[in-house]
Amino acid sequence: MAAIYTGEVANWFSRTPRRIEVPRLRSRSLESTTTKVELVELSPDLVSFLGRSAYVQLTIFEGLSRAMSTAPTTAAKTAIGRAAELSLGKHRTLVEELGRTGATPAAAMEQSTAAVDAFTIATRGGDWFETLITCYVTAGFLDDFFARLARGLEPAERGRRISAIFSSGSGASESKAGESGEAVLAALLTEAIERDPRLASRLAMWGRRLVGDTMLVARSALNFTENHKSDEARIEPVFTELIAAHTRRMDALGLTA
Amino acid sequence: MAAIYTGEVANWFSRTPRRIEVPRLRSRSLESTTTKVELVELSPDLVSFLGRSAYVQLTIFEGLSRAMSTAPTTAAKTAIGRAAELSLGKHRTLVEELGRTGATPAAAMEQSTAAVDAFTIATRGGDWFETLITCYVTAGFLDDFFARLARGLEPAERGRRISAIFSSGSGASESKAGESGEAVLAALLTEAIERDPRLASRLAMWGRRLVGDTMLVARSALNFTENHKSDEARIEPVFTELIAAHTRRMDALGLTA
Numbered sequence: 001m002a003a004i005y006t007g008e009v010a011n012w013f014s015r016t017p018r019r020i021e022v023p024r025l026r027s028r029s030l031e032s033t034t035t036k037v038e039l040v041e042l043s044p045d046l047v048s049f050l051g052r053s054a055y056v057q058l059t060i061f062e063g064l065s066r067a068m069s070t071a072p073t074t075a076a077k078t079a080i081g082r083a084a085e086l087s088l089g090k091h092r093t094l095v096e097e098l099g100r101t102g103a104t105p106a107a108a109m110e111q112s113t114a115a116v117d118a119f120t121i122a123t124r125g126g127d128w129f130e131t132l133i134t135c136y137v138t139a140g141f142l143d144d145f146f147a148r149l150a151r152g153l154e155p156a157e158r159g160r161r162i163s164a165i166f167s168s169g170s171g172a173s174e175s176k177a178g179e180s181g182e183a184v185l186a187a188l189l190t191e192a193i194e195r196d197p198r199l200a201s202r203l204a205m206w207g208r209r210l211v212g213d214t215m216l217v218a219r220s221a222l223n224f225t226e227n228h229k230s231d232e233a234r235i236e237p238v239f240t241e242l243i244a245a246h247t248r249r250m251d252a253l254g255l256t257a
Numbered sequence: 258m259a260a261i262y263t264g265e266v267a268n269w270f271s272r273t274p275r276r277i278e279v280p281r282l283r284s285r286s287l288e289s290t291t292t293k294v295e296l297v298e299l300s301p302d303l304v305s306f307l308g309r310s311a312y313v314q315l316t317i318f319e320g321l322s323r324a325m326s327t328a329p330t331t332a333a334k335t336a337i338g339r340a341a342e343l344s345l346g347k348h349r350t351l352v353e354e355l356g357r358t359g360a361t362p363a364a365a366m367e368q369s370t371a372a373v374d375a376f377t378i379a380t381r382g383g384d385w386f387e388t389l390i391t392c393y394v395t396a397g398f399l400d401d402f403f404a405r406l407a408r409g410l411e412p413a414e415r416g417r418r419i420s421a422i423f424s425s426g427s428g429a430s431e432s433k434a435g436e437s438g439e440a441v442l443a444a445l446l447t448e449a450i451e452r453d454p455r456l457a458s459r460l461a462m463w464g465r466r467l468v469g470d471t472m473l474v475a476r477s478a479l480n481f482t483e484n485h486k487s488d489e490a491r492i493e494p495v496f497t498e499l500i501a502a503h504t505r506r507m508d509a510l511g512l513t514a
Contacts, residue, residue, distance in 0.1 A: 058334055065322035065341075074370065075363035077315055078352050081345050084322075088342040095335055106332035113331065 038234040042222040043152035047101055050162070051108030052116070052221050053146045054094035058109070059120045060139045061087040064181075067131045076188055080132075083181030087139070093165050112221075119217040123210055129192055133203050133253075136185040137210045140249050143167070144242050145218045182249075189253050204255040211246055211257070215239060295491040297409035299479040304358055306410060307419070308365030309373070309478050310403045311351035315366070316377045317396045318344040321438075324388045333445055337389075340438030344396070350422050369478075376474040380467055386449055390460050390510075393442040394467045397506050400424070401499050402475045439506075446510050461512040468503055468514070472496060 043049065064084040071077045098105040123138060125131035147166035153159035193199050218239075224231050243257075250257035300306065321341040328334045355362040380395060382388035404423035410416035450456050475496075481488050500514075507514040 054335075055331070058331075058338065061338070062322070062326055065319075065325070069319055069322070073363060074312070074315075074366045078311075078348070078362060078366075081315065081318070081348055085342055085345040085349065088338050088345070091335070091338055092342065105335060106330060109331045109335075 038238050039149050039222070040152035041234060042224065042231060043149060044221060044223045046153055046158075047098065047103045047108050048111060048223075049146075049149065049153060049221070050094055050098045050101065051103075051105075051110075052112040053142075053150075053166075054091055054098060054105065055109040055112045055116050056142055056146070056217075057087060057091040057094060059116055060135065060142070061091060063120070063124075063131060063135045063138075067128065067135055070128045070131065072128065079184050079188060083135070083184045086181040090165055094162075097162060097165075115217060115220045119213055122213045125206065129189075129199055129203060130206050132185060132189055132192075133206060134210060136182065136189060136253075137207055137246065137249065138214045139185075140182055141211065141214045141242060141246055142218060144245050145238075146221075148238060148242075149221065186249075186252050193253060193255075200255060203253070204250070204257075207250055207255060207257065211243070215242075218242075295495050296406050296479070298491060299481065299488060300406060300409035301478060301480045303410055303415075304355065304360045304365050305368060305480075306403075306406065306478070307351055307355045307358065308360075308362070308367075309369040310399075310407075310423075311348055311355060311362065312366040312369045312373050313399055313403070313474075314344060314348040314351060316373055317392065317399070318348060320377070320381075320388060320392045320395075324385065324392055327385045327388065329385065336441050336445060340392070340441045343438040347422055351419075354419060354422075372474060372477045376470055379470045382463065386446070386456055386460060387463050389442060389446055389449075390463060391467060393439065393446060394464055394503065394506065395471045396442075397439055398468065398471045398499060398503055399475060401502050402495075403478075405495060405499075406478065443506075443509050450510060450512075457512060460510070461507070461514075464507055464512060464514065468500070472499075475499075 044052070061084055064080055064087055068077050068080045068084060071080060095105045098108050123134050125134045143166040147163045150163035150166070151159050153162060189203070193203065219235070222231075222235070247257040301309070318341055321337055321344055325334050325337045325341060328337060352362045355365050380391050382391045400423040404420045407420035407423070408416050410419060446460070450460065476492070479488075479492070504514040
C-alpha cells in the first residue's frame with residue numbers, strides 16, 4: 001500500500017530540513033506561531049475541513065479501540081480507554097460543528113473516506129506496539145496540522161474555536177484541563193520499550209514510515225491553487241514545524257525520529 | 258459456549274413469570290423500587306463490585322467499538338460513537354471509584370475477567386445486527402442490574418453515587434442530562450428492521466439467547482450465602498423486574514422478548 005506513495009514521500013523528505021537544524025527546546029504547542037497563517041490561502045472550505053478532520057478523528061479512535069482490544073493488560077486497556085474517550089469527544093465536537101453549518105455530517109465525512117481509509121490501511125501496525133505508536137504519532141501530527149489549518153477558517157472566532165478542539169490532546173469540552181491522550185500513549189510506549197529495549201529500533205523505523213504517510217494525508221486536505229511554487233513555499237515552513245513536533249514526540253520515547 | 262449453561266438457564270426461565278403477567282406501562286427506570294433492597298444481603302464487597310462492573314463496562318465498550326468498525330454507514334459510526342463514549346465514561350468513573358478505595362483498579366478488574374470473558378464470547382454476534390442488539394440488550398440489562406446492586410453498598414451515600422453511574426444509559430458525569438446510549442442503539446436497530454423486516458425474527462431469537470447468558474453473568478456477581486432458598490427468594494423479584502425491563506427494551510424495537 002505504502003509503495004505507491006514512495007515517489008512523493010521521497011520528494012517530501014527532500015524538502016525537509018536536516019534533523020540537526022530542528023530547534024529542540026521550543027514549547028510542544030505551536031501557539032508561538034499563532035500569528036503565522038501561511039496556510040490560509042490553502043484552507044479548504046469549512047464543510048470540507050470539518051468533514052475531513054471529523055473522519056480522521058474517527059479513524060484515530062478506531063486505531064485506539066484496536067489497541068485496547070489487543071492490550072496485554074487490563075491496566076493498559078483502561079489507560080488507552082481514556083485516550084479513546086478523548087478522541088471520540090473530539091469527533092463528536094467536530095460533528096456538532098458540522099451540524100451547525102447546515103451540512104449533513106455523514107455526507108461531509110464521506111468526501112474523505114477514500115483518502116483517509118487508504119492512509120489507515122497503510123499505517124495499520126503489525127502488532128500491539130506498532131498499533132500504539134501509530135496512534136501516538138499520527139494523532140499527534142494530525143491534531144497539530146488540523147489545529148493549524150483551522151486558524152485559516154472564517155470567521156476568525158469560529159476558526160479559533162475549531163482549532164481549540166484539536167489542541168492539547170483533548171478537545172472535548174468536558175475533558176479535564178491539560179489532560180492528554182498523547183501523554184497516556186507516551187507512558188505506555190515508554191514502559192514497553194524499557195521492558196524490552198529491542199523494541200526501540202523496530203518502533204523508530206515504524207515511526208519514520210508513519211510520518212511519510214501522515215504528511216501525505218495531511219497534504220491531501222489542502223486546497224491547492226494554480227501556483228504550485230507559491231503553494232509549496234507556504235506549506236514548507238508549516239511542515240517543518242510539524243516535523244519538529246514529531247521529532248520531539250519521538251524524543252519523548254527515547255527514539256530517533 | 259452457551260451449551261454449557263443450558264441447565265441453569267432452563268432453571269432460570271422456569272422461575273420467570275409468564276410474559277403476559279409483566280406490567281408494561283411502568284417507567285423504564287427502576288426508581289420506583291428504590292426502597293426495595295432485596296439484594297443487600299447478597300451484595301459483594303465494594304472492591305469486587307467495582308472491579309466486576311468496571312470490567313463489564315469495558316467489554317460493553319469493546320462490543321460497541323466492534324459495532325462501529327463494522328457499521329455500514331458513516332452516520333451509524335458517529336451515532337454508535339456517542340454510545341461508546343458514554344460507555345467509556347462509565348468505565349472511567351468506576352475505575353476512579355476503585356482508586357478511591359485504595360485498591361489497584363486493574364487487579365480488582367482481573368478478578369472478573371474469566372467469568373466476563375466467557376460471557377463476552379458466548380454473546381458475540383455473528384454480524385453487525387447481532388453485535389448491535391447484543392450491545393443494546395446486555396448493556397441495558399447489566400446497567401439496570403448493577404444500578405440496583407449498588408444500592409446495597411455501604412455507606413448509603415456512596416451506594417447512591419455509584420448507582421447513579423449506571424443509570425439512564427449515560428453515567429459519565431459529563432454527559433448531557435438524559436442522554437442515552439440505549440436510545441442511539443434502539444434507533445439504529447429500529448431503522449435496520451424497518452429496512453429489512455426479515456431481520457425481526459432472527460434478532461428476536463438472538464435476544465432470547467442473550468438474556469439467558471446475561472442473567473447468568475449478573476448472578477455470578479452475587480455473593481451467595483449458605484441459605485440457597487433464602488437467596489433465591491431475594492433474587493427472584495429483582496430478576497423479574499430486570500426481565501420486565503428487558504421485555505420493554507425488545508418491545509421498543511417491535512420484537513417479542
